[in-house]
Amino acid sequence: MKKFLSVFLSAVLLLSCFGSFAVAADAPLVVSVANDLHFDPEIVTTPVTKHNNVNPDFFHAGHGGQMPEESVALLHAYLALAETDECDIVLLPGDITNDGMIEQHTVLASLLAEFEAKSGKQVFVIPGNHDLFNTSAEEFGQIYTDFGYAAAIARDSQSASYVSELNGEYRLLAIDSTNPGQSSHGMNAERAEWVRQQCVKAKEDGKKLIAMMHHNLTDHFVFAKQLHPTAIVEGDVALAEILATNGVKYIFTGHTHDHDIANYTAEDGSVIYDVVTGSMFCYPCPYRIVTFSDDVKFETRRVTSVDTVLLPPGITETALALAATDMTAYSKICTWIGMRSTVLSYTKTASVLKLMKLDKETDAQMYDIMTRVLDKANEVIVWPFYEKDAEDGEMSIESYLGQYDISIPASDYADLVDLAVEIYQAEVVGDENFQGYSPEVMLVTRGLAAVLHYALADVSAEEFAAVLAFVTNLLGYDVNEDLLRYAGDAISRMRGLELVLMTVAMPLVCEFTIDNAPADSNVTLPGYDDDTTADNLSFFAQIINFLKSIYNALMTFFAHFFG
Secondary structure, three states, X not given: OHHHHHHHHHHHXXXXXXXXXXXXXXXXXXXXXOEOOOEOHHHHHOOOOOOOOOOHHHOOOOHHHEOHHHHHHHHHHHXXXXXXXXXXXXXXXXXXXXXXXXXXXXXXXXXXXXXXXXXXXXXXXXXXXXXXXXXXXXXXXXXXXXXXXXXXXXXXXXXXXXXEEOOOOEEEEEOOOEOOOOOOEOOOHHHHHHHHHHHHHHHHOOOEEEEEOOOEOOXXXXXXXXXXXXXXXXXXXXXXXXHHHOOOOEEEEOOOOOOEEEEEEOOOOOEEEEEEOOEOOEOOOEEEEEEEOOEEEEEXXXXXXXXXHHOOOOOOHHHHHHHHHOHHHHHHHHHHHHHHHHHHHHOOHHHHHHHOOOXXXXXXXXXXXXXXXXXXXXXXXXXXXXXXXXXXXXXXXXXXXXXXOOOOOOOOOOOHHHXXXXXXXXXXXXXXXOOXXXXXXXXXXXXXXXXXXXXXXXXXXXXXXXXXXXXXXXXXOOOOHHHHHHHHOHXXXXXXXXXXXXXXXXXXXXXXXXXXXXOOOOEEEEOOOOOOOHHHHHHHHHHHHHHHHHHHHHHHHHHHHHO
């Protein structure tokens, strides 16, 4: 009996050894991803200048919501976190410098080398459009030779693309999507073919490919292709189809500075996830920790404080104190100030006419109508929402709509621009969830009704309907002519506008403000050995989203007509 127990225990110990070996061989790969660093070491030595009249404590904030003055401090803070984080490697998918100057690249390369020496972790880079404004792809590869290029097992002779081993199981496919000297992507058939060949080679070698590039692979929100027409590769080159059908499940991209995960389903049902990580030098200064194992786990973290010694001179003591203790709050203030200015610049008459592609000569009638309309619309977007906030003699959206017995929900928003910035900030944080019956969406639709009603008050019924038809067609919607004629009736304009906005604007706003699936910040998704197809993966989610849409439609109906 003792002899049997001895043999049995020996066998158990032997099996446990094999088990330990198996676990070690299949150990998870943990990746840290930081995007759009826009590193600029020279700016630290230059005193900050005034960029706004909104907040005296943050007079230096502006730059469209970006924080170039803070880029050096943010990079140092991120590398300090990555040094102690559980990650094995660091991925930097482009725009790692602000202007692509050789000096910026060389300083950054030295900091990355110092990080690797201290942490023992490997950094991999790929250029973004900013990185090649003043540097060639060849020079980029030389400067960053130790960060993916020297150890590459394959390189594209026509770009800065390469393939590198990550461990025994995974390879990195680093795709150069840039068009040197331009913001637009430079993907073409030749680069796509090189990518396809690397995918085939990885399959032959039994390796799993994780990809990264700077420009987005696919669109992440409604009107993405209209707002960022040159930022999205899919549609110009069938790169998503090539990657998905050849087994690449994840690609890390950047460029648009939002924080979002979207998926693309190929014709054969295979799925690739396009993972965009928010810019490090924008609110809320995020980065990702991604664990590749049987499944893929995403966790979003943030740089929450910086060493203020690394900030340029001239920043106020109040702002410095906040940067040292709560970088999330600091960056939100900076983004709010910068984006408010940006939104106001986008709504200027000339900017909107350009977006609409109206020509003063060939579209003379519509050009004239829209010029008059847009000039008046720009008055309303800065009206305060509520009468209590209006100055003597100033109109508010609440009082204007009150003339037509239309109410608006209570909120802390000042005006439509303030609300637009809030919706934008929610989108860059990720997991945005302003439902159709939320105060935000209600304020958008009713606020837009006030804007349009006021702006179109002096045009004829025929012009009114023509403008609505033009705008809805521009948005890709074919609205019923009877509805437009009803909206154009001077007597029913406000209610007609509400109806048009309910049927057209509300779904569009909700598409932008609601991110149903997959989650953007913290989520677990299928691993590389999971053969689940897109249909099976999303079947339950489709049912849930269908029920949600019914619920939201009912709540929106009651909120509009009984709220």
